[in-house]
Amino acid sequence: MRCEWASSPFLLDREDMRDTMKLFMEPESVAIIGATRKNGPGTYNLVENMLRFGYRGKVFPVNPQADEILGLRAYSSIRDIGQAVDLTVINLPRDLVLKGIRECAAVGVRAVIVVGQGFADADKTGQTLQSEMVSIAKESGMRILGPNTLGVLNAFHPFTTSFMPLSREAAPVGVICQSGIFFVGAGRFSGMMGKGIDVGNACDIGFNEALSYLGDDPDTRVIAIHMEGLSHGREFVALAARVSRKKPVVIFKTGRSEAGARAAASHSGTIAGSYRVYQAALTQAGCTLITEDSKMRDAVRALLLLPPMRGNRVAVITVTGAGGIITTDALERYGLTLASLSSKTLAPVSELSPPWMPLGNPLDIWPAVMKHGMQKVYPPALKALLDDPAVDAVLCINVALNLPDYAFLDVSEALNQAVSGDKPVVVWLYGENSQGIGEKIEKEGKIIPFQTLEGAAWALSALRERQAYLEKISGS
Amino acid sequence: MRCEWASSPFLLDREDMRDTMKLFMEPESVAIIGATRKNGPGTYNLVENMLRFGYRGKVFPVNPQADEILGLRAYSSIRDIGQAVDLTVINLPRDLVLKGIRECAAVGVRAVIVVGQGFADADKTGQTLQSEMVSIAKESGMRILGPNTLGVLNAFHPFTTSFMPLSREAAPVGVICQSGIFFVGAGRFSGMMGKGIDVGNACDIGFNEALSYLGDDPDTRVIAIHMEGLSHGREFVALAARVSRKKPVVIFKTGRSEAGARAAASHSGTIAGSYRVYQAALTQAGCTLITEDSKMRDAVRALLLLPPMRGNRVAVITVTGAGGIITTDALERYGLTLASLSSKTLAPVSELSPPWMPLGNPLDIWPAVMKHGMQKVYPPALKALLDDPAVDAVLCINVALNLPDYAFLDVSEALNQAVSGDKPVVVWLYGENSQGIGEKIEKEGKIIPFQTLEGAAWALSALRERQAYLEKISGS
Numbered sequence: 045m046r047c048e049w050a051s052s053p054f055l056l057d058r059e060d061m062r063d064t065m066k067l068f069m070e071p072e073s074v075a076i077i078g079a080t081r082k083n084g085p086g087t088y089n090l091v092e093n094m095l096r097f098g099y100r101g102k103v104f105p106v107n108p109q110a111d112e113i114l115g116l117r118a119y120s121s122i123r124d125i126g127q128a129v130d131l132t133v134i135n136l137p138r139d140l141v142l143k144g145i146r147e148c149a150a151v152g153v154r155a156v157i158v159v160g161q162g163f164a165d166a167d168k169t170g171q172t173l174q175s176e177m178v179s180i181a182k183e184s185g186m187r188i189l190g191p192n193t194l195g196v197l198n199a200f201h202p203f204t205t206s207f208m209p210l211s212r213e214a215a216p217v218g219v220i221c222q223s224g225i226f227f228v229g230a231g232r233f234s235g236m237m238g239k240g241i242d243v244g245n246a247c248d249i250g251f252n253e254a255l256s257y258l259g260d261d262p263d264t265r266v267i268a269i270h271m272e273g274l275s276h277g278r279e280f281v282a283l284a285a286r287v288s289r290k291k292p293v294v295i296f297k298t299g300r301s302e303a304g305a306r307a308a309a310s311h312s313g314t315i316a317g318s319y320r321v322y323q324a325a326l327t328q329a330g331c332t333l334i335t336e337d338s339k340m341r342d343a344v345r346a347l348l349l350l351p352p353m354r355g356n357r358v359a360v361i362t363v364t365g366a367g368g369i370i371t372t373d374a375l376e377r378y379g380l381t382l383a384s385l386s387s388k389t390l391a392p393v394s395e396l397s398p399p400w401m402p403l404g405n406p407l408d409i410w411p412a413v414m415k416h417g418m419q420k421v422y423p424p425a426l427k428a429l430l431d432d433p434a435v436d437a438v439l440c441i442n443v444a445l446n447l448p449d450y451a452f453l454d455v456s457e458a459l460n461q462a463v464s465g466d467k468p469v470v471v472w473l474y475g476e477n478s479q480g481i482g483e484k485i486e487k488e489g490k491i492i493p494f495q496t497l498e499g500a501a502w503a504l505s506a507l508r509e510r511q512a513y514l515e516k517i518s519g520s
Numbered sequence: 521m522r523c524e525w526a527s528s529p530f531l532l533d534r535e536d537m538r539d540t541m542k543l544f545m546e547p548e549s550v551a552i553i554g555a556t557r558k559n560g561p562g563t564y565n566l567v568e569n570m571l572r573f574g575y576r577g578k579v580f581p582v583n584p585q586a587d588e589i590l591g592l593r594a595y596s597s598i599r600d601i602g603q604a605v606d607l608t609v610i611n612l613p614r615d616l617v618l619k620g621i622r623e624c625a626a627v628g629v630r631a632v633i634v635v636g637q638g639f640a641d642a643d644k645t646g647q648t649l650q651s652e653m654v655s656i657a658k659e660s661g662m663r664i665l666g667p668n669t670l671g672v673l674n675a676f677h678p679f680t681t682s683f684m685p686l687s688r689e690a691a692p693v694g695v696i697c698q699s700g701i702f703f704v705g706a707g708r709f710s711g712m713m714g715k716g717i718d719v720g721n722a723c724d725i726g727f728n729e730a731l732s733y734l735g736d737d738p739d740t741r742v743i744a745i746h747m748e749g750l751s752h753g754r755e756f757v758a759l760a761a762r763v764s765r766k767k768p769v770v771i772f773k774t775g776r777s778e779a780g781a782r783a784a785a786s787h788s789g790t791i792a793g794s795y796r797v798y799q800a801a802l803t804q805a806g807c808t809l810i811t812e813d814s815k816m817r818d819a820v821r822a823l824l825l826l827p828p829m830r831g832n833r834v835a836v837i838t839v840t841g842a843g844g845i846i847t848t849d850a851l852e853r854y855g856l857t858l859a860s861l862s863s864k865t866l867a868p869v870s871e872l873s874p875p876w877m878p879l880g881n882p883l884d885i886w887p888a889v890m891k892h893g894m895q896k897v898y899p900p901a902l903k904a905l906l907d908d909p910a911v912d913a914v915l916c917i918n919v920a921l922n923l924p925d926y927a928f929l930d931v932s933e934a935l936n937q938a939v940s941g942d943k944p945v946v947v948w949l950y951g952e953n954s955q956g957i958g959e960k961i962e963k964e965g966k967i968i969p970f971q972t973l974e975g976a977a978w979a980l981s982a983l984r985e986r987q988a989y990l991e992k993i994s995g996s
Contacts, residue, residue, distance in 0.1 A: 049723065084925050085925035088890065149908055152801075161874075161877075161886075166876040166878060169876060209923055209926070221842070223842030226842070232972075270842065298846050299845050303851075306853065307841070308895030336972070337973045365787035366697070367699070370780075373777045381779070389653050398638060400645065401637070402643065414564065443684075474708045478708070496708075
C-alpha cells in the first residue's frame with residue numbers, strides 16, 4: 045500500500061486509517077525510548093504515569109543506563125526488545141530524537157509519539173529536525189504523533205502517554221487538541237474527557253486522522269476540538285461534515301486575533317490564518333464554533349446530555365422577574381425567542397397567583413409561591429410548559445438557599461420527575477447553595493445546571509443550531 | 521423646607537438627603553405594619569429575619585390580631601406605638617397598603633418601605649394604587665422605598681428588611697438593584713455585598729437617592745447597580761460622574777433587548793428604553809457598563825481589590841503555550857495589548873530555558889520548569905515581569921493538580937510574596953484543584969483568581985478603563 049502523507053485521510057483507505065489510529069489509542073504493547081529511571085512527583089515519568097492510569101498491556105522501557113524501571117525489564121535499545129511493538133513513545137531531548145526515529149524505522153515500528161518540545165515550535169534547527177523526522181517516517185511508512193505533545197489518553201481501554209498525572213473517567217467525550225492544557229484542564233474546557241489526542245505540532249498525524257478515528261469511535265458521542273493551526277482545511281471541512289452527521293463536533297479555534305496568531309505560530313509552529321477561510325464552511329458543516337474558553341464546556345454538556353431542541357422557542361420559569369429579564373436579553377442575543385404561552389399553559393400558575401399578577405413568558409411564579417408554597421406551584425407549572433407544543437425548551441431559574449430549614453424551596457426532585465427527556469431543560473441557580481443543589485439536579489443526568497444565564501442561553505442556542513443542521517441535511 | 525419629589529437629588533439639600541437615607545439604612549427604631557404571627561421557614565417573617573440578621577434597634581411589630589410577636593410587644597396600630605419611629609415597613613396585601621400609608625402619614629412617619637408586589641408591576645389598579653401612595657407621601661413629606669422590594673440590607677450597622685434569609689458580611693460593596701435576586705444571589709452578581717438598596721418599582725426613592733447615599737458612604741468602596749428602568753437619567757449621569765471620581769460604579773442594565781424591555785416594563789413597571797440614550801454618557805462619566813451576568817462579579821472584585829492599571833500593556837506568564845494564545849485573543853478583544861518584554865526582563869527565564877526555546881509574551885516557562893522545577897523558575901520570572909516598567913499588569917496561568925505529591929507545582933506562596941501591590945496581578949488556574957489553590961491565592965487579598973480567561977481579560981480591561989478615566993479627569 046502506498047502511504048499518502050500528512051493529514052490526507054481521503055487518500056487513505058479508511059479501514060487502514062482506523063487500524064493506524066488504534067495503534068496509538070489502544071496499543072497492546074508500548075516501548076518508551078528515554079524512559080527515566082527516576083520516579084515519583086516531579087520526574088514526569090511516563091511509564092509510572094501509564095501504569096498508574098491502569099494500562100494493562102506490555103510495557104518496554106528503553107534506557108541504556110537501566111536494567112529495570114519500576115519493576116519492568118529495561119532495554120538498552122529498541123532493537124533489543126525482540127518482538128513487535130504497537131506503539132513507541134520517544135521521550136528524549138531534541139538532539140537525540142532523530143536517532144530514536146531511525147532506530148524505530150529500522151525495526152519496523154509503525155506508530156511513534158514524539159513527546160518533546162524544541163521542533164517547529166522552537167527555532168530553525170527545530171524546524172529542520174521536524175522535517176527530517178517526517179522524511180524518515182515517510183520512507184519507512186511509520187506514522188508520528190507530535191512532536192510537542194502529551195500524546196493520547198484513552199479511559200475506555202486504559203492507556204495514556206501523558207507525563208502529567210491525569211484522572212480516568214470513561215466519559216463519551218473525545219478531545220483533539222494542540223496542548224496538554226486540554227488534558228490536565230479538561231474540567232475547564234470540555235468538562236469531561238474519555239479519549240484525548242494531543243496532535244501537538246501535528247507534523248504527521250493531524251486533525252483529520254484524529255477526527256476520523258473519533259468520528260467512527262463507538263465510545264465517543266461528542267467531539268471537542270482545540271485548534272491553533274489548520275492545514276488541509278478543505279479535507280477537514282469535508283470530514284467534519286461527515287462526522288457531524290453522526291455526532292456533534294465543537295471547535296475552539298484559538299489564535300484568532302493578530303497577536304494570538306503570532307503566538308500560535310511559535311507555540312505549535314502552525315499557521316493560524318487559514319482557519320478564517322474555513323469558518324463559514326465549518327458552521328455549514330454542522331460544527332459548533334466557540335470563541336471563549338468558558339463556552340466549550342457549556343456546549344459539550346448540552347450536546348451530550350440534552351435531547352434535541354426542535355425549534356427556537358424557549359419558556360422561562362422563574363422565581364424572580366429580574367432573572368427572567370436577564371435571560372430574555374441573553375436568549376435574544378443568541379437568536380432564540382420567548383415562546384408565546386397559551387392561557388391553558390399559564391392556567392396552573394394563574395390559578396395559584398394573585399389576580400393582579402401579569403403572567404407571561406418569562407413565567408414568574410413567585411407571587412404564587414408566596415401564597416401556596418413552592419412544592420404546590422412548581423410541578424404543575426413546569427409540567428404545563430413541557431406539555432405545551434409551542435415550547436421547544438425550558439430554562440428554569442431557581443433559588444438555592446444554604447439553610448436546611450429552607451429545603452422546601454428545593455425543586456430538584458420535582459424537576460427531575462417532570463422532565464421526560466423529549467425537550468431540553470436547563471437550570472440556573474442563585475443563592476449560597478447553588479453548587480450543592482446543582483450537583484443534585486445534575487446527578488440524574490437529565491437536566492443541566494449552568495454557572496451563568498449567559499452560558500445557559502448559549503448552550504441552548506448551540507443545541508438548536510445542531511438540531512437545525514440535522515433537520516436540514518435530512519431534508520425534514 | 522420644600523420637598524422636591526422623586527429622584528431629584530439636585531433639588532434637595534445633600535445633607536437632608538443623607539439624613540433621609542440614614543432613616544432607611546441605619547434606623548434606630550423600626551415598625552413593621554403587617555408583621556406576621558407565624559415564624560420559621562416559609563413564613564417569610566420580616567421581624568424574625570431582621571433579628572436573626574443581628575438588628576439591635578427597637579422593633580415594633582404592628583398586627584391587630586397579636587399581643588406579642590417573637591417575644592416583642594405587638595401593637596394593633598402604628599398610632600399606638602406612642603413614640604417616633606425612624607422607619608416603617610409595610611408588609612400588607614396591596615388592598616391594605618394605602619390605609620397603612622395614610623396611618624403613617626397621620627403619625628408623621630418620614631420613611632416607609634412598601635414590600636409587596638401588585639402595583640405598577642401588575643395591572644391598572646396597581647398603577648393607580650402606586651400613584652395614590654406617592655401622592656399621600658408627597659403631601660406629608662414622607663419618603664417611600666418600593667413597592668415590590670426586599671428593602672435594604674446593611675451589614676455594618678446590622679439591619680435588613682428582607683423577608684428572605686441573608687448572610688451578613690461587612691464587605692465594602694454597595695448594591696443598588698430592582699430585585700431581591702441581587703440580595704439572595706449576591707454570589708452570582710456583585711460577589712459580595714455589605715450594603716444593599718432594592719429600589720423595586722422606584723415609585724419615590726430611586727437610583728439617584730441610593731447612589732447619592734452609597735457615594736458618600738465611607739463603608740462602601742465599590743458600587744454595583746442592577747437597573748431595569750431609568751428615570752431622571754440626566755440627573756443620574758451627573759451624579760454618577762460625581763460619585764465615580766471617588767469610587768467605581770458598575771452598572772448592569774437589563775432589559776436591553778426588545779423582549780427584555782417588555783418584560784422589564786411588567787416586572788418593575790419602569791421604562792427600559794431611555795437607558796440607551798444615556799449609555800455613552802455613563803461610560804464617559806467613568807462608569808463600568810456590563811452586559812452579561814457573569815461579568816459583574818469579575819469587575820467588582822477587580823475594581824475593589826486590585827491596584828490601578830496605569831497602561832494597557834499586559835504580560836502573560838504561563839505554563840502552557842496554548843493558554844497564552846487563548847489569553848492573547850481575549851486581551852485583544854478587550855482592547856488590551858501584550859507588553860513588549862525586554863531581554864533583561866526575559867533573562868531569568870531564558871537562563872533556565874533550553875537554548876532553542878523562543879521566549880516572548882506570553883512568556884512560556886514550561887521548558888524551564890521541566891529542567892529546573894517550578895519553584896526555581898517562577899519567582900524570578902514573575903519578579904522580572906513586575907519590575908519591567910513596560911508592563912502594566914500580569915496575568916498568570918498556572919496548573920493546579922489535585923495531588924498532594926504535586927504541591928511543588930503550587931506557586932500561590934511565591935505569587936503572594938512577589939506581588940507588592942503597585943500593579944494588578946490576576947490568575948487563571950486549570951486542573952482539578954483550581955478552586956482549592958484559587959482560594960489559597962485569594963485569601964491574601966492581593967491577587968484575584970478568575971474562573972475563565974475571558975473573565976480575567978475583561979476584568980483587567982475594566983480596571984484599565986477606570987484608571988484611564990481617573991487620569992483623564994485629573995488631567996494627568
